[in-house]
Amino acid sequence: MDARPTSGATPTIYDVARRAGVSIASVSRVLNGRDNPRPATRDRVLKAISELGFVPDGAARALSSRLKQVVGVVFRRVYGTDDGGMFEDESESLLFGDQINRGIEIVAQRRGYDLLVSSVNIDEHTLPNRIMTIAGKCDGLILHDQVLSPAGIASIARTVPVVTLAGAEGGPVSNVRGDNATSMREMARHLVQDHGYRRLAYIAGHADSPDNIVRGRSFASEVHALGGECLTGPAWQGDYSAGSGVQIVRGLIALGATLPRAIACANDQTALGVIYALAEHGLDVPGDVAVTGFDDLPFARHLRPQLTTVRQPIQEIGAKAFEVLHSMITADSPQDSDAVQDFVLPTRLIRRESCGCPPDSRPAVWRQIS
Amino acid sequence: MDARPTSGATPTIYDVARRAGVSIASVSRVLNGRDNPRPATRDRVLKAISELGFVPDGAARALSSRLKQVVGVVFRRVYGTDDGGMFEDESESLLFGDQINRGIEIVAQRRGYDLLVSSVNIDEHTLPNRIMTIAGKCDGLILHDQVLSPAGIASIARTVPVVTLAGAEGGPVSNVRGDNATSMREMARHLVQDHGYRRLAYIAGHADSPDNIVRGRSFASEVHALGGECLTGPAWQGDYSAGSGVQIVRGLIALGATLPRAIACANDQTALGVIYALAEHGLDVPGDVAVTGFDDLPFARHLRPQLTTVRQPIQEIGAKAFEVLHSMITADSPQDSDAVQDFVLPTRLIRRESCGCPPDSRPAVWRQIS
DNA sequence: GGAGTTGGCGTAAGCGCTTACTGGAAATGT
DNA sequence: ACATTTCCAGTAAGCGCTTACGCCAACTCC
Numbered sequence: 006m007d008a009r010p011t012s013g014a015t016p017t018i019y020d021v022a023r024r025a026g027v028s029i030a031s032v033s034r035v036l037n038g039r040d041n042p043r044p045a046t047r048d049r050v051l052k053a054i055s056e057l058g059f060v061p062d063g064a065a066r067a068l069s070s071r072l073k074q075v076v077g078v079v080f081r082r083v084y085g086t087d088d089g090g091m092f093e094d095e096s097e098s099l100l101f102g103d104q105i106n107r108g109i110e111i112v113a114q115r116r117g118y119d120l121l122v123s124s125v126n127i128d129e130h131t132l133p134n135r136i137m138t139i140a141g142k143c144d145g146l147i148l149h150d151q152v153l154s155p156a157g158i159a160s161i162a163r164t165v166p167v168v169t170l171a172g173a174e175g176g177p178v179s180n181v182r183g184d185n186a187t188s189m190r191e192m193a194r195h196l197v198q199d200h201g202y203r204r205l206a207y208i209a210g211h212a213d214s215p216d217n218i219v220r221g222r223s224f225a226s227e228v229h230a231l232g233g234e235c236l237t238g239p240a241w242q243g244d245y246s247a248g249s250g251v252q253i254v255r256g257l258i259a260l261g262a263t264l265p266r267a268i269a270c271a272n273d274q275t276a277l278g279v280i281y282a283l284a285e286h287g288l289d290v291p292g293d294v295a296v297t298g299f300d301d302l303p304f305a306r307h308l309r310p311q312l313t314t315v316r317q318p319i320q321e322i323g324a325k326a327f328e329v330l331h332s333m334i335t336a337d338s339p340q341d342s343d344a345v346q347d348f349v350l351p352t353r354l355i356r357r358e359s360c361g362c363p364p365d366s367r368p369a370v371w372r373q374i375s
Numbered sequence: 376m377d378a379r380p381t382s383g384a385t386p387t388i389y390d391v392a393r394r395a396g397v398s399i400a401s402v403s404r405v406l407n408g409r410d411n412p413r414p415a416t417r418d419r420v421l422k423a424i425s426e427l428g429f430v431p432d433g434a435a436r437a438l439s440s441r442l443k444q445v446v447g448v449v450f451r452r453v454y455g456t457d458d459g460g461m462f463e464d465e466s467e468s469l470l471f472g473d474q475i476n477r478g479i480e481i482v483a484q485r486r487g488y489d490l491l492v493s494s495v496n497i498d499e500h501t502l503p504n505r506i507m508t509i510a511g512k513c514d515g516l517i518l519h520d521q522v523l524s525p526a527g528i529a530s531i532a533r534t535v536p537v538v539t540l541a542g543a544e545g546g547p548v549s550n551v552r553g554d555n556a557t558s559m560r561e562m563a564r565h566l567v568q569d570h571g572y573r574r575l576a577y578i579a580g581h582a583d584s585p586d587n588i589v590r591g592r593s594f595a596s597e598v599h600a601l602g603g604e605c606l607t608g609p610a611w612q613g614d615y616s617a618g619s620g621v622q623i624v625r626g627l628i629a630l631g632a633t634l635p636r637a638i639a640c641a642n643d644q645t646a647l648g649v650i651y652a653l654a655e656h657g658l659d660v661p662g663d664v665a666v667t668g669f670d671d672l673p674f675a676r677h678l679r680p681q682l683t684t685v686r687q688p689i690q691e692i693g694a695k696a697f698e699v700l701h702s703m704i705t706a707d708s709p710q711d712s713d714a715v716q717d718f719v720l721p722t723r724l725i726r727r728e729s730c731g732c733p734p735d736s737r738p739a740v741w742r743q744i745s
Numbered sequence: 746g747g748a749g750t751t752g753g754c755g756t757a758a759g760c761g762c763t764t765a766c767t768g769g770a771a772a773t774g775t
Numbered sequence: 776a777c778a779t780t781t782c783c784a785g786t787a788a789g790c791g792c793t794t795a796c797g798c799c800a801a802c803t804c805c
Binding site for chain 4: 746747748749750751752753754755756757758759760761762763764765766767768769770771772773774775
Binding site: 015077140160163307 | 477494
């Protein structure tokens with residue numbers, strides 16, 4: 006029993022205990038599903054809880070049990086929020102990230118964890134502070150591509166378990182990503198060998214994104230190896246957004262450049278923009294120019310033509326990242342720095358129409374498993 | 376000074392204090408940017424902090440200051456995660472929600488708040504528990520459309536500040552939504568009067584979604600008022616997903632039904648599916664059937680034909696919701712239940728091509744501001 | 746130069762939980 | 776009937792912070 010005054014504000018465990026005529030320990034035991042309290046006691050407690058509308062305070066719980074059951078997810082916000090329009094079209098480039106987060110969330114939930122999401126602006130001068138604040142609110146951090154330098158990551162990994170997504174191999178902490186190289190090589194082979202295209206191009210994503218670098222490199226080298234030509238250079242530098250795809254194509258056409266026979270894009274959204282801009286100029290996809298994406302976002306199959314792309318197990322990547330992080334969190338010993346691993350999840354080439362393949366006419370059953 | 380043993384694990388404020396040769400109070404003051412500590416002291420503390428890689432514990436901070444600086448965001452996850460495929464295409468219906476969350480996040484960040492996001496499965500039997508756990512981890516809750524019954528909302532609002540998104544007017548807590556009625560009426564007028572269509576249809580979203588109900592009702596009644604016909608009924612019941620749009624059109628065509636001259640969809644994603652399915656059957660949009668959406672997601676302008684839709688200030692809706700919640704959190708008095716308000720943000724009809732309007736040929740400058 | 750003032754900093758009391766420890770009642774054994 | 780075990784439930788000690796309070800040194804002022 007406790008003699009604390011009845012709080013006027015939100016009820017605490019003391020209020021519940023008093024009302025149920027038990028000690029706070031018993032209330033806590035009921036809350037945590039221990040089996041000690043016998044049914045009669047348990048019922049009294051439960052009744053008091055619902056009468057008071059009691060909600061146990063997560064902070065107190067976390068402090069006491071040394072576990073917040075929260076994982077932080079940090080991703081990059083590209084455009085500042087101060088430069089005029091509060092909400093630029095930035096958002097369209099975040100679909101992929103949102104999907105990953107969904108994957109993390111679903112798995113996290115099974116373990117009783119919730120997600121603390123936070124976007125950061127790369128050029129924010131208070132970045133280290135922001136990340137610290139976030140870190141303080143969770144048990145571990147999942148960092149999306151390009152939110153922090155390797156040094157920065159290493160530094161905060163001293164204190165909190167950290168896992169990166171789509172980071173470069175050999176980073177300071179464990180990393181989860183899709184297999185970019187294999188499927189981009191396959192894509193190159195498909196375009197060059199199966200379709201016979203000889204003059205291709207790769208529209209890049211952020212220049213400093215490891216995913217983008219590997220995709221571009223794998224594609225170009227395979228195209229070359231097969232005797233094809235792969236256009237490259239600043240004219241082909243995009244930023245993962247549909248808008249950049251549109252701009253690049255428009256620019257090229259405005260300059261009177263001869264377009265390549267096929268354009269492989271760093272991701273689906275860029276491909277969406279490219280297809281749009283091509284159509285704008287009366288060019289047919291894939292008749293005049295073949296276009297491919299990467300990611301296989303849900304909308305890819307609803308485009309006309311349906312987008313040939315590489316399927317990444319997006320949500321699984323998120324899920325895996327959480328599992329890795331979770332095992333670090335629950336590990337008895339602090340981070341074992343030799344345990345740093347690079348998890349690579351398989352990807353798969355999805356041949357649809359935008360590469361020049363005929364519309365899918367296989368029976369539905371077959372289509373589903375392919 | 377404190378005599379606590381040097382912790383072997385993550386450093387605490389005590390470790391910092393010892394190392395800097397000051398008391399924990401001073402460390403705390405430095406951490407919180409108080410101006411008491413004089414420069415010399417401050418520097419010693421800062422040095423100790425960075426040497427130790429100290430990160431203040433959010434839980435302890437929250438417990439002590441009675442503020443977590445976290446807002447919870449709960450949205451509905453449509454498909455269970457247990458029925459076979461872990462990740463169904465559910466995700467494609469969440470774009471809208473993600474955008475709202477982004478709006479919340481950006482504004483929240485300015486006030487030092489982070490977002491705790493959590494999806495819930497409606498038929499989860501432990502729903503109240505899940506919501507409680509989440510509530511315990513934050514200072515307030517923003518609930519997306521259809522995650523909890525009005526009674527459920529009222530119940531948890533007893534304990535935590537709550538704001539709903541896209542809820543029905545007259546709910547138990549303050550609500551933020553777009554103006555569905557005005558713009559859907561305008562859409563009806565545009566389709567019937569400007570284009571002269573007489574036979575139209577509305578493909579519904581979730582039957583229990585207030586947004587959907589108002590959109591359908593406003594559209595149908597305006598069409599009728601103008602002497603048009605608006606098809607309705609179970610055949611036109613979708614669920615906000617592209618897939619449902621595809622299914623509905625396919626079903627109708629399979630039944631040999633005569634399609635209406637124009638189809639207004641409950642949201643952009645459904646429209647995407649509808650356009651896709653129409654194209655699949657060789658039907659031209661808008662030539663044979665006009666199609667419109669709602670939301671104006673970024674991809675809407677990159678479709679062929681460009682989608683005529685209603686622009687909702689999506690991120691602003693999120694931002695507003697946060698602001699309302701924030702003022703509830705910082706209010707001295709607990710929730711003033713007469714202060715419940717329904718915030719309606721303006722929407723706007725965006726005429727592009729899918730309704731039958733000619734491709735936009737206005738100069739770019741003009742296009743931007745329209 | 747002593748009394749009053751100021752400002753920097755340390756002490757200690759919580760914040761609302763979890764849980765090790767402990768006491769006492771009930772159940773069991775002989 | 777008494778000793779022993781078992782089981783419930785209560786007591787109290789933290790978890791790592793913030794902050795009211797108060798002390799002491801360094802000032803100011805007549």
